Amino acid sequence: MNKTNLKDLSLEGLQKLVIDYGQPSYRARQLAEWLFQKDAATFEDMLNLPATLREALEKKHTVDRLRQLKRLVSSEGTTRKYLFELSDGNTVESVLMQHDYGASVCVSTQVGCRMGCALCASTLGGWVRNLTPGEIYEQVLAIRRNQGRGVQRIVIMGTGEPLDNLNHTLVFVRNITADYGLGISTRRITLSTCGLVPKIKELAASGLGITLAVSLHAPDDDLRNRIVPVNRRYPLAELIPACAEYIKQTGRRVTFEYALIRGVNDAPEQAKALAALVRGLNCHVNLIPVNTVQERGAKPPGASTVRWFQELLETRGIPVTVRREMGADINAACGQLRAVDLRNTAATSSPSPGMSSNRVPSPKSSPPEPVRKEPVRKEPARKEPVRKEPVRKEPVRKKSSRKGPSRKGPS
Structure with a gap:
């Protein structure tokens, strides 16, 4: 007998289930908490549920884990x-x-x-x-x-x-x-x-x-x-x-x-x-x-x-x-x-009948893997200011026009 996984059910589905087992509808919320919040591994873990309900669930249902x-x-x-x-x-x-x-x-x-x-x-x-x-x-x-x-x-x-x-x-x-x-x-x-x-x-x-x-x-x-x-x-x-x-x-x-x-x-x-x-x-x-x-x-x-x-x-x-x-x-x-x-x-293994062989459309140039130049964003030409160094003129030392006293040797 194939057992049904209770995690597949909504709260409404769980309510119908527990009522079918002769339980009050509030048991559905308790069951849902064990399934979707407390992550119970087995029905035995669901301690606030009556033992009779747990046993009945065990016979026909699962709490499958991956x-x-x-x-x-x-x-x-x-x-x-x-x-x-x-x-x-x-x-x-x-x-x-x-x-x-x-x-x-x-x-x-x-x-x-x-x-x-x-x-x-x-x-x-x-x-x-x-x-x-x-x-x-x-x-x-x-x-x-x-x-x-x-x-x-x-x-x-x-x-x-x-x-x-x-x-x-x-x-x-x-x-x-x-x-x-x-x-x-x-x-x-x-x-x-x-x-x-x-x-x-x-x-x-x-x-x-x-x-x-x-x-x-x-x-x-x-x-x-x-x-x-x-x-x-x-x-x-x-x-x-x-x-x-x-x-x-x-x-x-x-x-x-x-x-x-x-x-x-x-x-x-x-x-x-x-x-x-x-x-x-x-x-x-x-x-x-x-x-x-x-x-x-x-x-x-x-x-x-x-x-x-x-x-x-x-x-x-x-x-x-x-x-x-x-x-x-x-x-x-x-x-x-x-x-x-x-x-x-x-x-x-043989391929699945629904297997897709669709490929990405080829790039717009003919080679299968074209070498594509990335577009260059043109930045406004930015001229670096030329720093003009002041021309340092070395001072020209002028020869003095003043004539010093002539040194005459002894006559």
């Missing part, structure tokens, strides 16, 4: 990447990032991804399945257990498209923000999407008011169609108004993520087009020098390109920051650690 396969720690010590095994043998990855303001955990919502974005490692193994609410929540609990400290922020931008698994993602968010859960404020939760317009509208209507981040990556449909294929279904003419409506309904600022790819989307005219696209919105642009993914062919631009791209946005009134690189040495970007794991087993 098994940690790998943990990588970055050289700077601020980032940890985890590879977890699920109960069915699939793997999923999560990231812990330490900041001055506390710890952020980046969670995955799917095993693989079917969006096919050209710069992302998440789609390399194809889409396998959605994660359950409990599997998403357990990533946070597992990392909290590992580091022995609390978690202050949640970033839903690991492997998978959260809005492609919206129902389970919403259950996770409601549980982790509740007083029977970790009580994390919705203002400290960010969800990243590639732009599923109908689901953005559903998220706005949910009333949760979490921060929305949109993976934009291009200022026009032609280029975005190639980098983010879902744009063919939901073009910018639909996406940007959906973001404006999200801002209106939630009162929250939207973040537009823009991965800078050398020779593809980092030109001055593209910075100007991006500014024009988002002008007037309560938004923020997050520039991300693209992570190098072996199978994708994307390379980040030089530091000077990133700097003047940022300045072009700033001078047009667009709030912008450049994301600080964290964990590059441990494959901390979405899907990279799982992709490495998949590569290691590729020789003995």
